[in-house]
Amino acid sequence: MLSKKLTTMGLVALFMSATASAGDHTIAQNSKSFKLNGSQVEEYTIKAGETIHFKNEDPFFHNIFSLSDLKTFDLGSYPAGESKSVTFDTPGEAEIECAIHPEMYLLLTVE
C-alpha cells in the first residue's frame, strides 16, 4: 500500500521534472497553505533568474501577491488547476502571500 503510494509519487515527481524547464519551481496552493511535494513550506530559496509556478490545488480561488521591496506584483485570483508564474531576477527577499487567505505566507530568498 505504502510502496504503491511512493511509486506513484515518484512518477508524479518525474513527470513534473520532465515538463518544467531547468530553474523552474512549482509550489502548490493546497488546503490553504503553500506546499512543496506535499509538505507545507514557509521559507524557500531559489537562484536569481528562476521562476516559481504557483499552482492552485484547492477547489476555490487563490491569489498571489507581494508588496516587498524586491518585487511588487499581484497575480489576481485564479481557480483550481490553474497556475501563475513569477520570475525573480534580482537577489533579495520577498514575502509572498494570498490576499484572500492571509495565513498563506511564504518567505522567498533569491540568491
Added chain:
Amino acid sequence: MKLSTFGQKNLTKKIATALIGVSVVIGATTAAAAAMKPSSEDVKKYLRPMEVPQGKNNISTPERVELGKVLFFDPRLSGSNFISCATCHNPALGWSDAQPTAVGHGMQILERSTPTILNTAYQRFQFWDGRARTLEDQATGPIEAGGEMAQPIDELVPELEAIPDYVAMFEAAYPGEGVSKETIGKAIAVFERTVVSTDSDFDRWLKGVNGVMSKEALRGFEVFKGKANCVACHDGFNFSDNGFHNIGLKDMEDPGRFAIKPIKVLKGAFKTPTLRDVALTAPYMHNGAYATLEEVIDHYNAGGFENAGTLSPNMKPLKLSKKEKRDLVEFLKALTGDPMEVAVPQLPVN
C-alpha cells in the same frame, strides 16, 4: 486504532441499515437524499475541538477569567461610564446587539455591525477587515475608539487604580504587573476565550446521536457542502476560512480589507464570519444589510451584486429551489448551541 475505526464504521453501517429498516416500516415514502449519518470526513472537518487556543504569554487562569469578565461588563471602561463591551456584545443577544450597525458613544450610529465574540478565540484575525491579529491587541481598541467607548486609557488606569478591589483583582491575575493597558487587554482576551460554542444539534449528530437533526437540516447540510458550495468560504468547525471575500453586497462604500492591504481582490472584501449561533445574531453582514437568514440565502442564490466592484469569483447564481433554500436555513438554525449560562458579575465598588 485501525481496527477500532473499522469497528466503528461497521457499527455505523449497521445502525444505518437498521434506520433504513425502521423508516421503511414507518412508511417513509421518499428516500432522503441526505445522509442520515455523518461521514468520517464530516466528523473530522466539523467536530468541535475540545481545546481552546491560548494567548501567547497569557494562559488562562481563574483569576484572569474573573478579572476579564468584570472588565467586559463594566461601563466605567467608557468615557460616559455608560457603555461596556457587553452593551454591544450582549450575551443575551448572541454576544451581539441586534442592530444593523453598532450604536456607540453619544448614540452615534457606527459604520459596521457588531460581530459576535463567540469563537473569536479560534479566529486568526479580528475585526471585519482583520486589522488586529490577537484578542489582546483588539481588546483595548474599542475602549479608546472615539465612536465606541471614548475613554483614553491613561485616564482609565488611575480610575481603576482608585478602586482597591480592582487593584487586588489585577494583582491576583497578573502579579506585579499592575493596572495597565496591557493587563486590561490580556484579562479581557482571556475572558473572551471562554466564550466558545456549546453543543448544537449539528454537533450531537456528528457525535452519533440519532434523530437530533431534522430531515430538512440534513438536506440543508448537503446543499451547503454541494450545490451552494458555501464551504468554499465557510469551512471547518467554526465555518470560517479566516479569509476575506467580496460577496457583492449592494451600495458598498466601505473598502473593507483593501484599506489594510491594497490588493485589488480585497476591494469590499470582509472576513468570513462564523456561522455558529448565526440564528441568534440578526441582522447580518458587516453593514447589517439583511434582517433574516432567508434574505441572506436569497442574496447568495442571486450570486451577489456585480456593482459592488470586485465580486469574489466563488460567487455565482445558485439556482436553488424553494425547498433547498428552506433546507439551508434549517441547517443554519441547527448550528445554534445550547444556551450558555452567563452569570453577570458584581462589579467592584470600593
